[in-house]
Amino acid sequence: MEVYGVKKIRKSDIERALGTAVTLYKESVTSLGECTLALVRNGKKKYLIAKGSGPMFDELEGKVTDDLKICPANHANRLVLNTYLPYTKPTTNKDGRPSIGLGDRLGEATPGHIKALGNKNIFPYFAQQSIRELNLTGRTFDGVIDDAAYAVFQCGYTAGWGADGDHLKKEEEIKTALRSGATMITLDSSEMIDNTIAGLPEKELLVRYGNVDEKTRTFYENLYKERTFTFGTLSLTLDTVSLMKDILIYGKALDYIQKIWETFPEFKANEAFLEVSIDETATPTDPKSHLFIALELKRRGVLLKTLAPRFAGEFQKGIDYIGDLAQFERELIIHETIALAHDYRLSVHSGSDKFSIFPLLAKHIDRPFHVKTAGTNWLEAMHVVALTDPSLYRRMHTHALARFKDATAFYVVTTDLSKIKPLDKVSDQQLCDYLKDDNARQLLHITYGYLLQDKDEKGAYLFRDEFFALLGKEEELYQDLLAKHIGKHFELLGWKK
Ligand code: ZN
Numbered sequence: 001m002e003v004y005g006v007k008k009i010r011k012s013d014i015e016r017a018l019g020t021a022v023t024l025y026k027e028s029v030t031s032l033g034e035c036t037l038a039l040v041r042n043g044k045k046k047y048l049i050a051k052g053s054g055p056m057f058d059e060l061e062g063k064v065t066d067d068l069k070i071c072p073a074n075h076a077n078r079l080v081l082n083t084y085l086p087y088t089k090p091t092t093n094k095d096g097r098p099s100i101g102l103g104d105r106l107g108e109a110t111p112g113h114i115k116a117l118g119n120k121n122i123f124p125y126f127a128q129q130s131i132r133e134l135n136l137t138g139r140t141f142d143g144v145i146d147d148a149a150y151a152v153f154q155c156g157y158t159a160g161w162g163a164d165g166d167h168l169k170k171e172e173e174i175k176t177a178l179r180s181g182a183t184m185i186t187l188d189s190s191e192m193i194d195n196t197i198a199g200l201p202e203k204e205l206l207v208r209y210g211n212v213d214e215k216t217r218t219f220y221e222n223l224y225k226e227r228t229f230t231f232g233t234l235s236l237t238l239d240t241v242s243l244m245k246d247i248l249i250y251g252k253a254l255d256y257i258q259k260i261w262e263t264f265p266e267f268k269a270n271e272a273f274l275e276v277s278i279d280e281t282a283t284p285t286d287p288k289s290h291l292f293i294a295l296e297l298k299r300r301g302v303l304l305k306t307l308a309p310r311f312a313g314e315f316q317k318g319i320d321y322i323g324d325l326a327q328f329e330r331e332l333i334i335h336e337t338i339a340l341a342h343d344y345r346l347s348v349h350s351g352s353d354k355f356s357i358f359p360l361l362a363k364h365i366d367r368p369f370h371v372k373t374a375g376t377n378w379l380e381a382m383h384v385v386a387l388t389d390p391s392l393y394r395r396m397h398t399h400a401l402a403r404f405k406d407a408t409a410f411y412v413v414t415t416d417l418s419k420i421k422p423l424d425k426v427s428d429q430q431l432c433d434y435l436k437d438d439n440a441r442q443l444l445h446i447t448y449g450y451l452l453q454d455k456d457e458k459g460a461y462l463f464r465d466e467f468f469a470l471l472g473k474e475e476e477l478y479q480d481l482l483a484k485h486i487g488k489h490f491e492l493l494g495w496k497k
Helices: 011-018 055-059 075-084 110-117 131-137 141-155 171-180 202-210 214-224 240-263 287-299 325-341 358-364 376-388 390-407 428-436 438-446 448-453 464-473 475-493
Strands: 023-032 035-042 045-052 063-065 068-072 099-101 123-130 162-168 184-188 227-231 234-238 273-277 306-308 345-348 370-372
Touching: 011 035, 011 068, 023 141, 035 055, 035 141, 045 055, 055 075, 075 141, 099 162, 110 123, 110 141, 110 376, 110 475, 123 131, 123 141, 131 162, 131 448, 141 162, 141 171, 162 171, 162 273, 171 184, 171 240, 202 240, 214 240, 214 287, 227 325, 234 240, 234 287, 234 325, 240 273, 240 287, 287 306, 287 325, 325 345, 325 358, 358 475, 376 390, 376 428, 376 438, 376 464, 376 475, 390 428, 390 438, 390 448, 390 464, 428 438, 438 448, 448 464, 464 475
Parallel strands: 099 123, 099 370, 123 162, 162 184, 184 273, 273 306, 306 345, 345 370
Antiparallel strands: 023 035, 035 045, 045 068, 063 068, 227 234
């Protein structure tokens, strides 16, 4: 926006007022009536700088020095920013763009994600965190959305963005996420899914099925038993055995999803999009089970926007897809057919770095879909460390090795630590090669909580302060690495415009 001379914010004035050097983000400079606003950074801290007068100037919390108001980039000021500059507030994907969950595990990745997006017609979820990630990083939903909103303001990104409360299981968690401003909720009903059924022999299956009350059984059987559903060239029959299994596996989860849908009017009002995730199960989602779930949710009036089945193969964190690509492709076509017929999109979880399946998604899904990346921005941050501070990298890598076993309690990986080259055999210049090695990537990927939060015996963080100071200093490099890495995702997904 045009900045009038009298209210022009000068870097030198800010530095005088703060008594220290700052980075002034040029794209942030915005005039609103009588007030000009900008974002600056000093080390790890960001500040809003206001100059002029008017309601926004008055409502911001801060200290007036000379003619500038120096305001901390905190939660209260983020809400003021949201009121006066609506593009800084998370929104839903109203115009149905292809969408990607980027998340920003560190609160430092969003400017790089914005760089990766360029002018592409993609709807980004800059904020996307699960409770697991919040716990492991010591953050809150409010904090995550605050960081993303400030980054959006910093870069002058006005194209709209979302916030996803990822893999939420409890009503209370959903309530908190929505109150913080989440515009998408990924409901994880895995605790209601019965993982003991899939492999049962038929005799035991019949016993278990017999324990379901008769009214429920008759109800479902009248609706679905041995019925064939046809969608174009695809025909699926809900045979007796599949139906029995699906009622046992998903019955409780379906009741729960319906309850959540009915509890939060935000979904019906389209203020937040509902995703149902059934990806954290013991076995891949059978296409017939997907059909049963789709039919049931529709019958119950639950209008989800996206559904994440568990696809065949493995979607481990930080590395490419492991599995049979031909089987993935066959099942993808069926899952997409069912999703299309029931008016929601497919969502692919743990989608970062799954480069070998992206061309298949592009080929077989003839409409927008959703991909969630999972913390790949953390690995790019470690890439920055490897490139710019070998000593810090070596210490973090060593600590990751020591904490790896603990981290496997939270993440399923097939990492072989013995295949990771010992640090003393690697020169400083070669440290970044670890980021090209699947085993080392997973080692670093799953230990982030310990690397960020562990403290020494005096109670000081082992790495956190040094790590964030470095990311702040190397912010341009971090942006470039993210733009390149995430850009490769867009390219292979066929999201070129
Ligand atoms: Zn998932």
